[in-house]
Amino acid sequence: MQYRELGNTGIKVSEIAFGAEFLVERSYEDTEELIKVCEANGINFVDCWMSEHDVRSHLGRAIKDNRENWVIQGHLGATWQNNQYVRTREMDKVIPAFEDFMQRFQIDTLDFGMIHYVDQIEDYEEIMNGPFMEYAKKLKGEGTIAHIGLSTHNPDIGLLAAENPEIELLMFSINPAYDMFGAMDDIEEYRKEDAYDNELSSSNPQRAELYELCQNNGTALTVMKGFAGGNLLSDETSPFGVALSPIQCIHYCLEQKGVNSIFVGVKTPEELMESLKYCDATQSEKDYSEVLKNAPKHSFEGQCTYCGHCVPCASEIDIAMVNKLFGLAKNHDEVPASVQEHYNNLKFNASECISCGDCQPRCPFNVHIVDVMLDVQDLFGF
Known part of the structure; x- marks a missing residue:
């Protein structure tokens, strides 16, 4: 135990x-x-x-x-x-x-x-x-x-x-x-x-x-x-x-x-x-x-579940956390201030992604992580 x-x-x-x-x-x-x-x-x-x-x-x-x-x-x-x-x-x-x-x-x-x-x-x-x-x-x-x-x-x-x-x-x-x-x-x-x-x-x-x-x-x-x-x-x-x-x-x-x-x-x-x-x-x-x-209902294909299988990241980005904040913000007309602040305080953010793609084969749900990082930059500004 x-x-x-x-x-x-x-x-x-x-x-x-x-x-x-x-x-x-x-x-x-x-x-x-x-x-x-x-x-x-x-x-x-x-x-x-x-x-x-x-x-x-x-x-x-x-x-x-x-x-x-x-x-x-x-x-x-x-x-x-x-x-x-x-x-x-x-x-x-x-x-x-x-x-x-x-x-x-x-x-x-x-x-x-x-x-x-x-x-x-x-x-x-x-x-x-x-x-x-x-x-x-x-x-x-x-x-x-x-x-x-x-x-x-x-x-x-x-x-x-x-x-x-x-x-x-x-x-x-x-x-x-x-x-x-x-x-x-x-x-x-x-x-x-x-x-x-x-x-x-x-x-x-x-x-x-x-x-x-x-x-x-x-x-x-x-x-x-x-x-x-x-x-x-x-x-x-x-x-x-x-x-x-x-x-x-x-x-x-x-x-x-x-x-x-x-x-x-x-x-x-x-x-x-x-x-x-x-x-x-x-x-x-x-x-x-x-x-x-592989569940027959409610496919998670292409969806981040924040499981963390994608790490390690060559740029030390907390990929799961970036995805979480992206998920919280993307359905609003404007990024909520609290979410923006949380993103601003990340040690490493999406702009530091070098698009190496090493994380993507490790994702069990086939999330296109590099593309997500680009979308995150567009939403949060960097």
């Missing part, structure tokens, strides 16, 4: 982490077995957004003896009402639900108190300017939580959070399918049968910008939905028409700039071991580019 530091927090966690989403209506013995497999294989990071009482109690009991070895993400705003999960911002529900979490986990301090599931701008603004954030800051001031985080599926929210110094960790949904989309304020949009139309043929540069921003700002970035709810693991349900392996999905996520760890949601120790094979996988087993290149 490899470990990465969570942004600027100084905390090191396993690249593969454990998500608790499939522990509902499971026995304590099932939970304990999964936790023991985690511990035996070096996993030291767990996220529990689930509000169901037994999930919290079972996890707390299972990790109690080794609590000092675990880093825990718990969520503010995930409540249990009338025997079902409810996301809420009502403080008379939020506070007792969080206190219940701490009691059932048998802990005095939570490593990351996560502002739970923020996908709408209005919700984000109300949280940041209201009693919800005041409560989170109070908990941090008292030492009840060590760090404040936020979970979202919307890159617009992610960009706001990554710019907010009070948010130290962002949990975001990342996988090759979701990364084709821009901002959405409803996670259900990703699941619609007609969502992946023919216009979706490359990674969305806004999401790449978010990952870059997290890395530059030192905002920890953890991954949820790495398998797209399991859809990517089957030919029948994959939007590409072909399955990726857990190893390929994990590698895709961990290759994105700024990413520190991916939470895998599993039902059994056997499923967990399939993900843990990543630790000993070869580069060919990790490589997802050939799968996407």
